[in-house]
Amino acid sequence: MERVNPLAQAVYSVVLTRRDVRSQFTGEPIDPQVLGRILQGAHSAPSVGMSQPWDFILVDDVGQRETFRDHVLSERQIFLESLDPTRRETFLGIRIEGILESSLGIVVTYDPSRGSPAVLGRHAIADAGLYSVCLAIENLWLCAQAESIGVGWVSFYREEFLAELVGLPAGVRPVAWLCIGPVSHFEATPDLERLNWQSRRPILPHVARGRYGEHDGLFDIVTLPQ
Amino acid sequence: MERVNPLAQAVYSVVLTRRDVRSQFTGEPIDPQVLGRILQGAHSAPSVGMSQPWDFILVDDVGQRETFRDHVLSERQIFLESLDPTRRETFLGIRIEGILESSLGIVVTYDPSRGSPAVLGRHAIADAGLYSVCLAIENLWLCAQAESIGVGWVSFYREEFLAELVGLPAGVRPVAWLCIGPVSHFEATPDLERLNWQSRRPILPHVARGRYGEHDGLFDIVTLPQ
Numbered sequence: 001m002e003r004v005n006p007l008a009q010a011v012y013s014v015v016l017t018r019r020d021v022r023s024q025f026t027g028e029p030i031d032p033q034v035l036g037r038i039l040q041g042a043h044s045a046p047s048v049g050m051s052q053p054w055d056f057i058l059v060d061d062v063g064q065r066e067t068f069r070d071h072v073l074s075e076r077q078i079f080l081e082s083l084d085p086t087r088r089e090t091f092l093g094i095r096i097e098g099i100l101e102s103s104l105g106i107v108v109t110y111d112p113s114r115g116s117p118a119v120l121g122r123h124a125i126a127d128a129g130l131y132s133v134c135l136a137i138e139n140l141w142l143c144a145q146a147e148s149i150g151v152g153w154v155s156f157y158r159e160e161f162l163a164e165l166v167g168l169p170a171g172v173r174p175v176a177w178l179c180i181g182p183v184s185h186f187e188a189t190p191d192l193e194r195l196n197w198q199s200r201r202p203i204l205p206h207v208a209r210g211r212y213g214e215h216d217g218l219f220d221i222v223t224l225p226q
Numbered sequence: 227m228e229r230v231n232p233l234a235q236a237v238y239s240v241v242l243t244r245r246d247v248r249s250q251f252t253g254e255p256i257d258p259q260v261l262g263r264i265l266q267g268a269h270s271a272p273s274v275g276m277s278q279p280w281d282f283i284l285v286d287d288v289g290q291r292e293t294f295r296d297h298v299l300s301e302r303q304i305f306l307e308s309l310d311p312t313r314r315e316t317f318l319g320i321r322i323e324g325i326l327e328s329s330l331g332i333v334v335t336y337d338p339s340r341g342s343p344a345v346l347g348r349h350a351i352a353d354a355g356l357y358s359v360c361l362a363i364e365n366l367w368l369c370a371q372a373e374s375i376g377v378g379w380v381s382f383y384r385e386e387f388l389a390e391l392v393g394l395p396a397g398v399r400p401v402a403w404l405c406i407g408p409v410s411h412f413e414a415t416p417d418l419e420r421l422n423w424q425s426r427r428p429i430l431p432h433v434a435r436g437r438y439g440e441h442d443g444l445f446d447i448v449t450l451p452q
Contacts, residue, residue: 004263004373010236011372015267015365029447036449037230041241043429045364048381050416050424055432060447064436079349087344096347104447109438118313120423121322121381123305127356128381131401134360138271139241141361142368146237147230155274155347155354167437175357190276197346198276203269208283210290211393212335221255221286221330223262 014146017186021150022095024183025102034147035104038180041143042108047132049120053112054133054175057166059105068157068165068177069099075156094195097154103181107166108137110173133175140178150183240372243412247376248321250409251328260373261330264406267369268334273358275346279338280359280401283392285331294383294391294403295325301382320421323380329407333392334363336399359401366404376409 110133154177162174209218336359348354380403388400435444
């Protein structure tokens, strides 16, 4: 990447080296200053009507994490049983969580009542609030990566189980359990590609001009690998 | 922010200066190389089961953009009429879109069939695919900011209207219309705060330890402004 400004160079390098970590957590504590900065980065994300509808619940208690891990492993089993024999064998080699090995779990939640009744930009699209929470999660992830802290998003759980575990009020919805902490290293290739589950797709089929799937004139306005 | 490594320093500066742009677009074309890099940044986002369930439709046609803007302005009117008189006056001073002034619209979509039937990590949480698309949008936004390109997310529209406008196949859902392009400058303060709609919230009430709203022992593990 030549002719790219240094700021952009830094952001692209973080975006491209970011991994979804399962197996490389060291379990060392996160420096409280570093964790504070990462959470501030998340809290600075854009949100619909500036509602900032997220909360971050830090879960370090081992018992609480064990309870969650047992639940996640039972959901892993359910998914495993849904697979055909070939995929099942591939899946058996894949770790899906680092709940106990990471330093901390962070449960990120969505509160639709934040900023209500009239959230600017949400009257036509109810999910816009949920989208905001995801933007905060990606900010968190990239800030952590820039601090050499690993993050792994676990989604093998039932929302009602996690809501109960961390005492969410009625109406507040869990969006993610993030495993977070120092790591021994970041893998060069994403786990799911390295372990033959799914390869990354080329971008070209997924960019169009004017209409879905339309490539006419696309290269007049964008340079992409062909 | 002392003692922060240069990479993190760069990422935080982009995260903190990023704005949701409506009024500062110059309308100049985006360098095709720059646009290509920004889209690659988006396409490098994490996704559930590495499904990468997004598409990016670049809309530069003025007629198509005018049609969308008319629809957005009619939705703006609907929202306006839902407000009480005080809020209505504040809202009248707020621009909600830069559809024609920006260089380009980017419609970001979600295809639930990508990687189906067995998307790893989605069996228990159907919305996980939608979450992935939002992570790609935040990558796009931060990469653009690092390239000094402005982005504004418009959400005053009905999904079926936008789906029809850009010819989405059945089942594919629009997640965002992003206005994107060079800008005259980035405002220091978010529009909605500057124009008295909504102030940014302090982070402390939104971080807890172990259970929602619980602050006991929080400062043993994280440093936050009190």
